[in-house]
Amino acid sequence: MLSVNNLIKGFADASDGINLGLHEMAHALNLENMIKNDEFRFIETKIYFKLRDEYPIEAQxxxxxxxxxxxxxxxxxxxxxxxxxxELFFEKPVDLKDYNPYLYSLIAKVLNLETLGSF
Ligand SMILES: [Zn+2]
Incomplete structure (x- = not known):
């Protein structure tokens, strides 16, 4: 369940880095990738693991x-x-790429799209 007000608020400012719709879709994408069915593991495992490796570093x-x-x-x-x-990839792509180009490129590869040009 989502708050409609927060969903609308997330799209009202497209550059604040906070977007409930994008956030929850990212969770859904991740779950769809993990739940075993005919179409799971569509995210390249090697890229996914590289992203997981970045988490503890960035969390710290x-x-x-x-x-x-x-x-x-x-x-x-x-x-x-x-x-x-x-959320940052879509709403603050320049900031994300400036902060950590490697992290930006991993998200681009996981999503199989680019917000700032080519891979
Ligand atoms: Zn969440």
């Missing part, structure tokens, strides 16, 4: 104030890190 930076781009919730666990990363 978020918690210690070395990463000010992510809100604190992004350090809660890998799933939240991924969802907040997707």
């Amino acid at each position: 930076k978020i918690k210690t104030g070395q990463n000010l781009l992510y809100r604190k919730y992004g350090a809660a666990n890998f799933q939240e890190f991924f969802a907040v990363s997707v």
